[in-house]
Amino acid sequence: MLTLKSPTGPRELTHRSLWLQEALPDETPEARERERLTGQQRADICILGGGYTGLWTALFLKEREPSLDIAIVEADICGGGASGRNGGFALSWWSKLSTLVKQCGEDDGMWLAEQSEEAVKFLGTFSEEYGIECDFRHEGWLWVASSEAQLDTWVSTAEASSSRGRDVFQPLSTEESQRRGGSPRYLGGIFDPTAARVQPALLARGLRRVARERGVRIYEDSPVTSVDGTVPLIVRTPGGSVSADTVVSALNAWTPGLRQFERFRRAFVTIASDIVATEPRPDLLLANGWTGAELVSDSRMMVHYHRTTADGRIAFGKGGGAMSAAGYFGDAFHYDRGRSELTARHLRWLYPDFADVDITHAWSGPVDRTPNGLPFFGRAKERENLVYGLGFSGNGVAPCVNGGRILASLALREDDRWTQTALARGPRNFFPPEPVRFLGGSVVRRAIREKERIEDAGSEAPAILKYLAGFAPETYFKLGPKAGTQQALPGSEPAEPK
Numbered sequence: 001m002l003t004l005k006s007p008t009g010p011r012e013l014t015h016r017s018l019w020l021q022e023a024l025p026d027e028t029p030e031a032r033e034r035e036r037l038t039g040q041q042r043a044d045i046c047i048l049g050g051g052y053t054g055l056w057t058a059l060f061l062k063e064r065e066p067s068l069d070i071a072i073v074e075a076d077i078c079g080g081g082a083s084g085r086n087g088g089f090a091l092s093w094w095s096k097l098s099t100l101v102k103q104c105g106e107d108d109g110m111w112l113a114e115q116s117e118e119a120v121k122f123l124g125t126f127s128e129e130y131g132i133e134c135d136f137r138h139e140g141w142l143w144v145a146s147s148e149a150q151l152d153t154w155v156s157t158a159e160a161s162s163s164r165g166r167d168v169f170q171p172l173s174t175e176e177s178q179r180r181g182g183s184p185r186y187l188g189g190i191f192d193p194t195a196a197r198v199q200p201a202l203l204a205r206g207l208r209r210v211a212r213e214r215g216v217r218i219y220e221d222s223p224v225t226s227v228d229g230t231v232p233l234i235v236r237t238p239g240g241s242v243s244a245d246t247v248v249s250a251l252n253a254w255t256p257g258l259r260q261f262e263r264f265r266r267a268f269v270t271i272a273s274d275i276v277a278t279e280p281r282p283d284l285l286l287a288n289g290w291t292g293a294e295l296v297s298d299s300r301m302m303v304h305y306h307r308t309t310a311d312g313r314i315a316f317g318k319g320g321g322a323m324s325a326a327g328y329f330g331d332a333f334h335y336d337r338g339r340s341e342l343t344a345r346h347l348r349w350l351y352p353d354f355a356d357v358d359i360t361h362a363w364s365g366p367v368d369r370t371p372n373g374l375p376f377f378g379r380a381k382e383r384e385n386l387v388y389g390l391g392f393s394g395n396g397v398a399p400c401v402n403g404g405r406i407l408a409s410l411a412l413r414e415d416d417r418w419t420q421t422a423l424a425r426g427p428r429n430f431f432p433p434e435p436v437r438f439l440g441g442s443v444v445r446r447a448i449r450e451k452e453r454i455e456d457a458g459s460e461a462p463a464i465l466k467y468l469a470g471f472a473p474e475t476y477f478k479l480g481p482k483a484g485t486q487q488a489l490p491g492s493e494p495a496e497p498k
């Protein structure tokens with residue numbers, strides 16, 4: 001059992017993800033070594049958080065200015081947060097194009113979507129170049145319907161790109177969705193070839209290795225308790241401090257734990273996402289036809305996202321398991337038995353062939369969901385040399401690459417296309433204050449859960465439930481599919497497996 005202290009208080013990590021349990025034992029003793037921050041250290045740039053965002057920022061900074069002295073300070077181990085626990089869906093932002101255009105304008109919106117597609121490819125080329133064996137498979141994403149009500153929910157999303165000359169999404173017949181997705185419950189869908197799958201923790205740990213090889217100092221087991229001073233800024237942990245000219249905060253849902261970022265509590269809501277993994281059963285996958293490396297998610301608000309693994313398991317995720325009040329979250333955001341069992345029931349409902357297969361791993365993690373599903377970056381108001389980036393909203397595996405580019409540019413005070421986009425102008429949208437947010441969110445989540453339960457049983461949900469569900473914020477995993485509606489919080493129960 002590991003203890004992690006964070007700005008939101010100490011927490012026990014009892015359930016490392018399958019991904020970390022696979023990755024850590026295979027590391028060399030040298031790679032496994034961890035250094036704690038002790039004494040008074042100095043760096044040009046200090047990065048808080050050793051997930052994808054922090055690691056990519058360090059790597060791009062080193063690429064642009066190799067002589068920079070960079071330190072990363074991480075409370076747990078690199079990859080211990082969302083980066084080592086996610087579903088491994090490396091998605092582009094084509095499904096977010098409407099929102100990108102709305103927030104950033106036509107030119108920047110299209111450019112960011114194109115760059116997001118490049119980021120997926122970059123994950124593959126970078127991994128290959130640096131020997132990061134993270135099971136990168138560029139075989140796309142099946143976005144399917146698992147109830148009649150979900151059919152065609154993707155139409156406006158697909159039109160957003162095709163009407164701008166990019167035919168990204170390809171239609172899938174019922175038969176094709178069932179065959180390629182391996183479930184008799186699928187009724188059709190669309191296919192996005194720009195997506196790739198990765199083993200998330202192998203990617204995070206590989207980035208850590210490359211960062212160290214490039215001379216980045218990494219302090220782990222070193223929870224940041226405060227950032228004080230002006231120039232330099234002083235990053236403090238219980239064991240020591242780093243004084244740095246510039247500090248980059250890459251703390252994901254933990255960000256508001258820093259005094260300077262308390263105000264971000266209204267800029268996003270922390271949602272727990274839950275994943276279970278089966279024992280390896282390549283024989284069953286072979287029998288049901290899910291032999292490609294395509295990622296699959298359905299189109300419910302409490303989204304199901306699932307993929308196979310290199311050794312023939314199903315890793316099955318379910319969004320929206322719990323919602324934090326005012327941004328404070330505890331152990332239930334790292335593992336919750338009840339939610340894991342519910343997630344397993346959904347897996348078995350969608351994959352009846354796996355009804356008797358053991359669930360060997362279960363874990364959860366915090367998702368930093370913003371009102372429109374896009375991240376935000378910027379500089380602290382009172383400290384120009386304190387920059388931040390967060391809000392990937394459950395879609396960070398590939399977008400954190402470009403997030404790292406934006407943060408590197410902000411840290412170097414560069415005026416370039418990355419820093420000129422509206423994403424780099426701080427949070428633009430806010431949730432209502434507490435207790436309205438939590439109470440309202442609870443009512444909406446309950447309505448979604450009931451609506452989807454009814455729809456899973458093949459009936460039409462009453463208008464009042466649809467109305468209430470429409471108040472959910474955009475996207476857990478992707479953007480709202482139906483024109484004029486918003487997609488959202490995950491969390492429903494399907495009809496009981498028959």
Ligand SMILES: Cc1cc2nc3c(=O)[nH]c(=O)nc-3n(C[C@H](O)[C@H](O)[C@H](O)COP(=O)(O)OP(=O)(O)OC[C@H]3O[C@@H](n4cnc5c(N)ncnc54)[C@H](O)[C@@H]3O)c2cc1C
Nearest residue numbers: 049051052053075081082083086087089224252365396397
């Ligand atoms: C269960 C789950 C499934 C997901 N599935 C997908 C998916 O399939 N595809 C996708 O694109 N995205 C997915 N995401 C989202 C994606 O994982 C994140 O957007 C991405 O990993 C964010 O990276 P990050 O570096 O910003 O955050 P993190 O990886 O969370 O890094 C932040 C780090 O800060 C550290 N920290 C916290 N407090 C302190 C402190 N006081 N001092 C120092 N360090 C501290 C944490 O330990 C953590 O390592 C999922 C997320 C979850 C939780």
